[in-house]
Amino acid sequence: MRVLAKDIVKAVIDGQGTGEKADAEVEVSGWVHRIRDMGGITFVILRDRSGTLQLVLDEKPVDAGGRPLTLESVITVRGKPALNDKAPGGCELKVSSLQILSRALPDLPYQVNGDISRTGLEAILDNRSLSLRNPKIRAIFKIQATIIEAFSAHLRSLDFTEIKSSKLTAGSTEGGTELFEVEYFDRKVYLAQSPQLYKETMVAAGLERVFEVAPAYRAEKHDTPRHLNEYVSMDVEMGFIESELELIELEKGLLTHIFEEVARKNGPELEMWGAAVPSAEMVGKSPTIPYEEAVKIANDEAAKTKGGSARIFDINPEAERLVCAWSLREHGSDLVFVNEFPRRYRPFYTYPKDTADGAAVSTMSFDALFRGLEITTGGRRQHDYNALVETLPRFGLKAENMTGFLSVFKYGCPPHGGFAIGCERLTQKILGLANVKEASLFPRDRKRVEP
Amino acid sequence: MRVLAKDIVKAVIDGQGTGEKADAEVEVSGWVHRIRDMGGITFVILRDRSGTLQLVLDEKPVDAGGRPLTLESVITVRGKPALNDKAPGGCELKVSSLQILSRALPDLPYQVNGDISRTGLEAILDNRSLSLRNPKIRAIFKIQATIIEAFSAHLRSLDFTEIKSSKLTAGSTEGGTELFEVEYFDRKVYLAQSPQLYKETMVAAGLERVFEVAPAYRAEKHDTPRHLNEYVSMDVEMGFIESELELIELEKGLLTHIFEEVARKNGPELEMWGAAVPSAEMVGKSPTIPYEEAVKIANDEAAKTKGGSARIFDINPEAERLVCAWSLREHGSDLVFVNEFPRRYRPFYTYPKDTADGAAVSTMSFDALFRGLEITTGGRRQHDYNALVETLPRFGLKAENMTGFLSVFKYGCPPHGGFAIGCERLTQKILGLANVKEASLFPRDRKRVEP
Numbered sequence: 001m002r003v004l005a006k007d008i009v010k011a012v013i014d015g016q017g018t019g020e021k022a023d024a025e026v027e028v029s030g031w032v033h034r035i036r037d038m039g040g041i042t043f044v045i046l047r048d049r050s051g052t053l054q055l056v057l058d059e060k061p062v063d064a065g066g067r068p069l070t071l072e073s074v075i076t077v078r079g080k081p082a083l084n085d086k087a088p089g090g091c092e093l094k095v096s097s098l099q100i101l102s103r104a105l106p107d108l109p110y111q112v113n114g115d116i117s118r119t120g121l122e123a124i125l126d127n128r129s130l131s132l133r134n135p136k137i138r139a140i141f142k143i144q145a146t147i148i149e150a151f152s153a154h155l156r157s158l159d160f161t162e163i164k165s166s167k168l169t170a171g172s173t174e175g176g177t178e179l180f181e182v183e184y185f186d187r188k189v190y191l192a193q194s195p196q197l198y199k200e201t202m203v204a205a206g207l208e209r210v211f212e213v214a215p216a217y218r219a220e221k222h223d224t225p226r227h228l229n230e231y232v233s234m235d236v237e238m239g240f241i242e243s244e245l246e247l248i249e250l251e252k253g254l255l256t257h258i259f260e261e262v263a264r265k266n267g268p269e270l271e272m273w274g275a276a277v278p279s280a281e282m283v284g285k286s287p288t289i290p291y292e293e294a295v296k297i298a299n300d301e302a303a304k305t306k307g308g309s310a311r312i313f314d315i316n317p318e319a320e321r322l323v324c325a326w327s328l329r330e331h332g333s334d335l336v337f338v339n340e341f342p343r344r345y346r347p348f349y350t351y352p353k354d355t356a357d358g359a360a361v362s363t364m365s366f367d368a369l370f371r372g373l374e375i376t377t378g379g380r381r382q383h384d385y386n387a388l389v390e391t392l393p394r395f396g397l398k399a400e401n402m403t404g405f406l407s408v409f410k411y412g413c414p415p416h417g418g419f420a421i422g423c424e425r426l427t428q429k430i431l432g433l434a435n436v437k438e439a440s441l442f443p444r445d446r447k448r449v450e451p
Numbered sequence: 452m453r454v455l456a457k458d459i460v461k462a463v464i465d466g467q468g469t470g471e472k473a474d475a476e477v478e479v480s481g482w483v484h485r486i487r488d489m490g491g492i493t494f495v496i497l498r499d500r501s502g503t504l505q506l507v508l509d510e511k512p513v514d515a516g517g518r519p520l521t522l523e524s525v526i527t528v529r530g531k532p533a534l535n536d537k538a539p540g541g542c543e544l545k546v547s548s549l550q551i552l553s554r555a556l557p558d559l560p561y562q563v564n565g566d567i568s569r570t571g572l573e574a575i576l577d578n579r580s581l582s583l584r585n586p587k588i589r590a591i592f593k594i595q596a597t598i599i600e601a602f603s604a605h606l607r608s609l610d611f612t613e614i615k616s617s618k619l620t621a622g623s624t625e626g627g628t629e630l631f632e633v634e635y636f637d638r639k640v641y642l643a644q645s646p647q648l649y650k651e652t653m654v655a656a657g658l659e660r661v662f663e664v665a666p667a668y669r670a671e672k673h674d675t676p677r678h679l680n681e682y683v684s685m686d687v688e689m690g691f692i693e694s695e696l697e698l699i700e701l702e703k704g705l706l707t708h709i710f711e712e713v714a715r716k717n718g719p720e721l722e723m724w725g726a727a728v729p730s731a732e733m734v735g736k737s738p739t740i741p742y743e744e745a746v747k748i749a750n751d752e753a754a755k756t757k758g759g760s761a762r763i764f765d766i767n768p769e770a771e772r773l774v775c776a777w778s779l780r781e782h783g784s785d786l787v788f789v790n791e792f793p794r795r796y797r798p799f800y801t802y803p804k805d806t807a808d809g810a811a812v813s814t815m816s817f818d819a820l821f822r823g824l825e826i827t828t829g830g831r832r833q834h835d836y837n838a839l840v841e842t843l844p845r846f847g848l849k850a851e852n853m854t855g856f857l858s859v860f861k862y863g864c865p866p867h868g869g870f871a872i873g874c875e876r877l878t879q880k881i882l883g884l885a886n887v888k889e890a891s892l893f894p895r896d897r898k899r900v901e902p
Binding site for chain 2: 002029048072073074102103104105127128129130133138144148156161162166167168182183184185197204205221232240383385407408412414441442449450
């Protein structure tokens with residue numbers, strides 16, 4: 001009966017936890033993290049999913065063929081736990097028997113138990129089965145798992161239904177320039193950029209409130225620290241809203257819950273990165289700024305820091321950083337919502353802000369910027385069939401090519417809207433990772449399709 | 452402030468629930484489910500995500516242009532709730548004001564408020580935004596959401612970490628015959644058939660226990676009631692196991708929790724389909740039968756029911772039905788685990804059952820059959836690098852083409868195994884749906900890529 005390293009440490013230190021007597025033999029299994037040959041005795045640090053434990057061996061450990069134990073081999077040992085102030089964690093295991101379950105080849109491509117900051121990103125991504133053995137790298141994905149769990153739990157508590165929609169679509173609602181093509185039997189389909197229309201279909205179908213956590217695809221050619229060609233999109237859509245402001249409130253509640261859960265469950269992981277999540281109070285103080293004002297703020301900030309004149313014309317990556325810096329200084333939060341984006345920057349289905357004169361220039365849309373990076377795009381959508389039919393030509397689209405899309409709005413669709421949070425970007429910004437690829441287990445970019 | 456239909460019914464009947472006084476005006480929003488013009492007054496059944504409510508209107512409802520209210524339009528009404536024994540649910544709302552949020556065109560392709568059993572599968576799938584308005588159809592996906600939630604919660608409680616792996620792979624570990632090809636910039640990649648290797652990488656990387664809920668793809672040409680070309684795979688992988696029997700125990704616990712949660716949360720939905728989930732006791736009684744014995748049972752059953760001689764040579768769809776029928780009769784459970792599949796039926800990485808003579812014919816693998824359908828394939832995997840290298844040629848594979856795969860096992864990989872549950876198949880069999888496509892929101896088959 002296997003016991004985890006952390007439970008042995010706990011049992012010895014606290015005298016509780018394993019369910020076995022502290023002086024009885026226990027069995028532990030894991031990876032050989034470190035070997036220290038002291039002549040007569042050998043110290044081995046064993047690592048399992050829960051932590052590490054010092055093993056003390058009287059004999060030099062070898063396999064059946066007499067070859068010495070290698071770093072990163074997987075072993076099972078039995079022995080008696082004992083207090084030892086000098087051992088990491090304050091206890092160790094005096095080993096009576098050792099079994100090698102899997103012998104690691106001795107040519108490790110890089111040092112697993114060393115300082116990961118010396119390992120380049122490409123080597124980390126090329127060797128996922130090794131790089132994730134480093135607790136600091138693994139911490140990224142422990143936090144990501146908490147993000148997904150908290151996202152889902154919060155929405156369920158608000159009566160949202162989880163959906164799973166198709167990632168294969170016959171076409172695109174947003175134009176076909178950035179789509180990956182799939183050979184689908186005797187025709188071509190495309191990898192979905194977003195579950196947008198499926199979410200809207202579910203709202204119209206009476207589920208009213210839905211969410212989905214699933215891959216999304218962008219065939220963008222640029223290779224930057226903020227782009228992935230395949231990412232995990234955490235999508236939300238809800239009916240019976242009046243404007244994007246209700247969506248911003250929903251996202252504030254959602255992020256607050258996610259941050260609280262990460263703080264509660266992932267204290268050690270945050271510590272490894274010297275990171276902290278924003279408090280509920282901080283999220284509450286996040287301002288919502290109309291697009292035009294945000295552009296002005298970005299220009300003012302740029303002028304201040306660089307002494308130059310205004311030269312920022314939209315919310316580009318530099319503006320995202322500047323607006324967040326401004327918000328942190330002025331509002332005590334570097335989470336900022338920018339709303340009322342101009343129509344020209346938003347897809348045709350975005351709900352216009354003002355229809356009084358029939359030529360709205362602004363929309364009920366928003367982005368969320370967090371620590372200098374856009375993590376969310378969202379907004380209210382046009383739900384009115386006739387308005388959609390009228391809008392299409394203005395965006396160079398033809399109603400006759402959009403019958404599938406339009407049919408969703410033909411037979412009663414409530415006012416609605418939604419947004420998506422980029423899971424990797426949120427992970428990246430919580431931990432302060434330099435590149436969003438670090439927050440993807442198996443990132444895909446123009447060059448990388450393996451592992 | 453919008454109130455849900457079920458909360459009004461509850462407030463009037465129980466005198467609690469809305470937070471508003473029962474004699475105050477309330478606001479409800481939803482779809483026009485039914486209209487009954489009684490001359491002087493009009494009864495409208497309003498449907499929202501929570502249920503239905505009878506509205507009473509003194510005037511014939513019309514829109515701003517004087518057109519009569521249409522079925523399936525989305526409306527918001529205000530009015531006072533009142534007891535009425537004759538109304539569905541025992542109460543109704545006397546409407547003082549009505550607003551049409553979205554007028555449904557009067558040419559509904561089929562009757563939403565009628566008996567869904569008259570509507571063919573193709574019409575249901577073609578019109579998802581309408582067909583899901585039928586509570587019985589919507590019930591399928593309420594239950595599916597519970598399945599996914601319960602699957603994830605149970606595994607988290609056992610220290611499994613949720614992962615999100617890439618769905619784009621450079622090649623296939625199982626041969627390339629049933630893969631969809633993707634144009635990926637200047638090269639070709641494939642849609643993943645399963646997260647198999649990624650799960651194994653995570654076990655080797657020290658996460659030890661992982662799960663994933665994500666789409667999986669099979670480019671199979673057959674169009675049967677049991678196949679989807681894109682499905683939701685609920686995947687599990689765990690380290691430090693000795694045989695497939697531990698995986699079967701894990702799946703029993705998992706299914707028990709899923710069934711319990713569906714029973715607890717989806718009573719009304721099960722009732723609509725006249726369905727019931729197996730009890731924990733029933734799951735506990737599920738037998739595990741070696742492959743050869745299962746084939747014999749299937750033949751015996753076939754001979755009994757059809758009077759013919761033995762003619763079943765493997766666990767094909769007919770055998771799945773026969774073995775489940777046998778198990779229900781003999782063991783009181785139509786959940787059956789078949790293990791020890793012959794090597795020729797399993798992928799090369801399946802762990803051999805007996806290596807004593809170096810030529811194992813059986814494997815540490817299993818299928819789960821539920822109510823006549825295979826819902827799971829799983830097993831222990833070969834974790835030994837040298838054994839994998841030796842095995843490859845026997846399956847017509849070359850080590851030099853599999854370096855990425857093999858690297859996962861080079862530097863210490865614990866004994867491990869896992870399985871996947873087909874989410875749509877489990878949903879199908881819980882409810883007794885005739886076709887697995889009914890359990891997919893947007894199914895993809897050889898002909899269908901829309902909506």
